[in-house]
Amino acid sequence: MIFPWRRRRAFRRAGKERRGEIMGDNGCDMELTIPNHYRCPISLDLMKDPVTLPTGITYDRESIEKWIEAGNSTCPITNQVLRSIEPIPNHTIRKMIQNWCVQNQSYGIERIPTPRIPISSIEVSQILEMIAMATRSGDGAACRDSLAKIKVLAKESERNKRCIVNSGAGNALSLAFEAFSKADGGFDKNGVVLEEILSALTLVSPLDGEAKSSLGSASSLHCMVWFLQGGDLSARGNAVLVLKEVVSSDKEKLEAFAEIEGALAAIFKLVKEPIFPTATKASLMMIYHMVRSSSPSPSSSSSSSSLSSSSSSSQIVERFVEMGLVSLLLEILVDSEKSICEKALGVLDGICSTEKGREKAYNHALTMPVLVKKILRVSDLATEFSVSILWKLCKNESREEGTAMIEALQVGAFQKLLLLLQVGCVERIKEKITELLKILNAYRNSLECIDSMDFKELKRPF
Structure with missing residues (x-):
């Protein structure tokens, strides 16, 4: 007779495949060995998605893809140069492994699920072409259907996401966003499809130059500010994530964004009333780039364009200061995680390059205690920013x-x-x-x- 507590303990041990210790029907300890040809030669674990390379060696998909992504172009076992890095699913071995799992279910071995076949670049191109056709005809419903497929596939696996990005999805979605932002009916009529495109764009980053150019157009920027001001939490978060990638590395787009009515107030609100940490970080990075451009540079020219740009940047800082950004940043710095702390200090460093920014900092009781506390407490970058602010x-x-x-x-x-x-x-x-x-x-x-x-x-x- 096997007592229930002994059976439970045996099954817990049986769940550990690598050890393979189980309790047999006769109450004796025995060892369950995974057949070698069911193990991945790289991880030595039971293969869940076996794939075969042109060299004839079978690996688990996750392991061999990590090997290839690390820059290797040879087969790990044979050391032969791979003519193709596209592994072929080995359905025969996978079915044999599944049958073996079913046969050993009494020992606590669970059947591996049948993996989904990864998407190919041809399939992605077909979906993107459907999005382009729907955009040209102004068919928002058809565009949303194709966007839904892209989003599902991108969330399914990292491999699918890489395939979608490499197939030019960022550029195709950016063109669609720009087109619908210019379409008749305005943002109110096309708001649903525009929101879906924004959501998909956050999944296919990083964006290339062409995509950023489309998203940096006047109509696209106005549309994203519209979402920042009146969209739901998800739309506001997606808008700032896309905006950060588009405008942060381009001073002209950054200034064009700042000139849109309500844009600065919307970004400030995202910091004051956080949606989720990623959106807060993106908002702080956008503010960082806007206020840093106001800092005096020893190599700046005296041309009228440079003076105009400096004046515009100083006005941006003054507007943020009037909104209460200095006080908000100091309150955030009292208790915030490393990444947000670094970004908040970077923004404060840029603001303290201006006279009005320093005046607000002088008058706040938390300024000196917080800055001194952050030295040697958070990171090297936070320490550098803290010292720089103290110095200013x-x-x-x-x-x-x-x-x-x-x-x-x-x-x-x-x-x-x-x-x-x-x-x-x-x-x-x-x-x-x-x-x-x-x-x-x-x-x-x-x-x-x-x-x-x-x-x-x-x-x-x-």
Whole structure:
């Protein structure tokens, strides 16, 4: 007789295929061995989707695709150069493995599911052509049907997604988005199909130059701002993800976006009222590129176009400052994860390059405590941004006032900066730290940085 607790324990052991230990019908321990020709030569695990290379060797699809993606062009076993890197599904071996799993179900072995056949570039091209035809005829319903297929296939597997991206889906979808944004009836009539295209575009990134050109057109940018202002949460999130990729690397598109009425307020709202972390990061990156362009550059020319661009960027910063971005960033920095913290500090660094930005930072009680706390606490990048902001605030403050310097000393900035020099940092930051220490040192004699009463409970060692 086998007690129920022994049977349960045996089945738990049986679930571990690599170990293969099971409990037999007679109550004796026995070992279930996976046949070698059912194992992947790379992972040595039971193959779930066996595929055969032109060399005749069968591997599990996931393992061999990782091998090929790593830049290898040879068969791992035979070392022969592969004439084709497209593996062929081995249905015979797969059925044999499934039969073996069924035969050993009593030992806790589950039958591997029949894998879906990955999509081919020809199939993707056919779907994209259907989207192009629907776009030319203005048939939003037909376009949505094809978009649904693209989205399902892209979510099915990473391999499908790569195939879709490599087949030029980004360019085709961008052209469709631009066309429907210009179509009769405006955004209200074509809003549903435009939202579906945006959703699909987030799945086929990175976008190439042609795709960004289409999405950077006036009609496309206005459409995405329209979604940012009045779309549902999903549409707003998708819009900012696409916008970040389109405008962040192109100053002209960035300025065109900023000039659209309500665009800056919509981006600010996404940071103030987060939808999901990815959208928040994308919003901060867009703001980062807008405010960084206002920072003075030693190599900037004195041409009228450069002056105009600098003036436009300064106006963008002023508008963000008036919205309350400085206060919002400092509140975010109190408790945020690494990536958001780095981006928020980068934005604050750009804002503090302007007089109005520094004025807001001077007047906020959290500025110095937060900046000093982030040094050597988050990452090297966060430390660099924090030092840069401190340097801008202290260097540009009048000596007569000195409020920022005194606050920095009170929260331990001098000790943190000295420690950072000892630990080591890049040269450009080292120069700013040296200058900061000289500025702060002038105030140390008139200020007691450490209250001796803080150590009243400390016991002496003697």
